[in-house]
Structure formats: C-alpha cells, structure tokens
Amino acid sequence: MAFDIKKIRADFPILSREVNGYPLVYLDNAATSQKPKQVIDCIVDYYSNYNANIHRGVHSLSQEATDAYEQARKAIQEHFNIEKTHEVIFTSGTTHGINLVANGFSSLLEKGDEIIVSALEHHSNIVPWQMLCERTGAILKVIPMNQDGMLVFSEYEKLLSDKTRLVFVNHISNALGTINPIKSIIKKAHQVGAAVLIDGAQACSHIKPDLQSLDVDFYVTSAHKMCGPTGVGILYGKEEWLTKLPPYQGGGEMIAEVTFEKTTYADLPHKFEAGTPNIAGGIAFGAAINYLNAIGFDAIATYEENILEYATKELLAIDGLKIYADIKEKTSVISFNIEGIHPYDIGTILDKMGIAVRTGHHCAQPIMDYFKIPGTVRASFAFYNTLEEVNRLVEGVKKAKMMLS
Known part of the structure; x- marks a missing residue:
C-alpha cells in the first residue's frame, strides 16, 4: 500500500465527526488509537x-x-x-x-x-x-x-x-x-x-x-x-x-x-x-x-517523524512553552507546559476547539515529581494525523495562552 494520507484517514470513521462544532483533531493516540473500518x-x-x-x-x-x-x-x-x-x-x-x-x-x-x-x-x-x-x-x-x-x-x-x-x-x-x-x-x-x-x-x-x-x-x-x-x-x-x-x-x-x-x-x-x-x-x-x-512500519515511521519535527518546531516558537524530552531518540509524542499555566486549563480550552489532547501525569507520576510539575499537556500523534491538524493545535495553544495569561 502506498502511503496515501487521504485514503488512510477515510479508513477511520471517527475522524470525520465534529466535537464542539469543530472538526475533530484527535491527538490522544498514546492513550488509545482510533480504529479503522477494517478492524x-x-x-x-x-x-x-x-x-x-x-x-x-x-x-x-x-x-x-x-x-x-x-x-x-x-x-x-x-x-x-x-x-x-x-x-x-x-x-x-x-x-x-x-x-x-x-x-x-x-x-x-x-x-x-x-x-x-x-x-x-x-x-x-x-x-x-x-x-x-x-x-x-x-x-x-x-x-x-x-x-x-x-x-x-x-x-x-x-x-x-x-x-x-x-x-x-x-x-x-x-x-x-x-x-x-x-x-x-x-x-x-x-x-x-x-x-x-x-x-x-x-x-x-x-x-x-x-x-x-x-x-x-x-x-x-x-x-x-x-x-x-x-x-x-x-x-x-x-x-x-x-x-x-x-x-x-x-x-x-x-x-x-x-x-x-x-x-x-x-x-x-x-x-x-x-x-x-x-x-x-x-x-x-x-x-x-x-x-x-499493509501500510508498512517504515512508511509509518517516516511520516510520524515528519509530523513530530514540524510540531516540535512550531510549538517551541510559542514564548514560554517547554517541551519535556526534546531529544532525538523519541516517538511522536510532545509533552509540554506553558510557564504559569496549569496543563488542565490548556487541555480544557483545546477541547472546546475540537482538539483532543491528554493532560495530567499520564499514569507516570514519578516522572512529574522528578520535573517538579503537576503534569503536562501531551499531544501524541499517529500516522493518520496531518500537518493541518498540527497547525490547529498550535493555534489552539496560542489562543489558550492568550486567554489564560
């Protein structure tokens, strides 16, 4: 199967729905992935x-x-x-x-x-x-x-x-x-x-x-x-x-x-x-x-690396935003905070914009204790996400920062 993002997204019925009046942007894949119609x-x-x-x-x-x-x-x-x-x-x-x-x-x-x-x-x-x-x-x-x-x-x-x-x-x-x-x-x-x-x-x-x-x-x-x-x-x-x-x-x-x-x-x-x-x-x-x-794990890895690289660059351009584990040896997960803002508040505003992320300690409380933080905002990407969805996330984070600062 050639990597055709439009064809792949068409396999996932849930990706066509709306949340709070916006097209769903599902970035909680580390919690659970969506299911293709074949499954x-x-x-x-x-x-x-x-x-x-x-x-x-x-x-x-x-x-x-x-x-x-x-x-x-x-x-x-x-x-x-x-x-x-x-x-x-x-x-x-x-x-x-x-x-x-x-x-x-x-x-x-x-x-x-x-x-x-x-x-x-x-x-x-x-x-x-x-x-x-x-x-x-x-x-x-x-x-x-x-x-x-x-x-x-x-x-x-x-x-x-x-x-x-x-x-x-x-x-x-x-x-x-x-x-x-x-x-x-x-x-x-x-x-x-x-x-x-x-x-x-x-x-x-x-x-x-x-x-x-x-x-x-x-x-x-x-x-x-x-x-x-x-x-x-x-x-x-x-x-x-x-x-x-x-x-x-x-x-x-x-x-x-x-x-x-x-x-x-x-x-x-x-x-x-x-x-x-x-x-x-x-x-x-x-x-x-x-x-x-059938899609191929090499193709999945290449596509997700591009998503991760682009999302990292765009999010780091936001003043006061810190990414935890901004390293080379990682998969398509970005765990971040904005100085002075609780991660839960950011996640709540993103949800109002149809963007699903995870907030909290992610069942890994010792990690949060090590960094001396209550938790993070976690955006976790899959092979069916798009650069356009990354842009939605970035704009949503900017809006949340403006509202909560």
Missing part, C-alpha cells in the same frame, strides 16, 4: 456470522471461530518474530500481562533478591512489582532518569549484581515518548543472569519489534494502542520461562485433567488462558496487525 468490520463479522466459543466445540461455528482466533495468534507470532506460536499468550492487555508475570514470580523469588524498574515507567509497570516485593521480601531498585527525559545507563549498570533477578523497562515512555535502549538493557541484565520484561504498549504502534533479535524474556503490549480493540493484548514469554511460571488463574481451558484429588494443567499457551477469552478482540487484533503491515 470494526472484523468485529461485526464475527458477531454476525460465526459467534461461538472456541477450542471446545465440534460444530462448524466453533471450528470457524477457533480457526480465526488461532490465525490471529499466528499473525501476531509472525509480526513480532516470535519463535513458537505457543509463546504468544492472549491477555486482556498490557497490565494483565505484567501482573501475570509478577504473580508467577511470587514463587520464584526469595527475600533479599533484587528487581529493577526504571524511573520512566507507567504505573502498571511499577505497582505490580512493588506488590511482588511485599509478598516475597525482594528489594526494588530504580534506574534514574535525567533532565533530558532519558535513563542514566551508567547508573543502571551499577545497580546490576548477582542478586538481580528481574529487570522491567518500557520500550517507549508513554509520558515523554523517550525510546529506551532496551537491547543494551537486556544484554546487560542477561550477563548477571536476570530475566527482562519489556512493556511495549507505547512502542508497537510506531515500530515493529523483533523479539528474537532483542532476546527478551517477556514482552507485553495491548491491541488498542495499535488500531485494535480494547480489552485484548499479548504476553510473549520464552518457552522456558512460561514453563517455570505457575498458572495465573484457574478455570476452564487451562486444564489437562481435573479430579477432586488433583488437577493437571494444559500445555502452553492454554495454561495461562483460563476461561472464555475476548474472542472477537483477539481476531480483530490480528486484523489490526495486518492493516498496519
């Missing part, structure tokens, strides 16, 4: 034509649904270059995947073991590990950040020791857009025998991770940030680790045999997929991946 139609098709439970029925509808669901798992495996299909675990999203791993390590950690997170993490990649430490007596250590919004790699190296068991880092910061050097982080962790989980929720709409090349132990992401539906995501885990971890939940599908004396568990991936899953969501996740690959 919406996939969901409608499932519920209209072959809605049935999977893996259990011998009737035709069940077999059709099972085939479609497993084809989606296969598409995900190929997209992320995962060695084995059963290393793809369907979850309800990134948070579910992280908690699944944290729960599993409750039986593998001992008091005094050390685990490492970064200062750039979303709360979902902080709180489960704090809870794990409370259960096990493990010690949580933090990779510090600097004023550029980047991790201090030399300090990370100092934190690693023969007591380090786990390292958790996001691929890309949801609050700042910083791209972390995860390949180097993984390599260093493996040198001391530690496993690594990467939170890829913010990365997978912008880049195409090669999980075998990264040699990562666990990788989690959500469909809804890459043009798929809410309520579904994946946990990738190396087979050796998934075999070691106990099941996260008990119920149907995850069993091999049940008696009142003893239950044995199913093989991967079903061991971690108890109960009826989000079948339509899983199938639509596959459709979203196929849609993005």
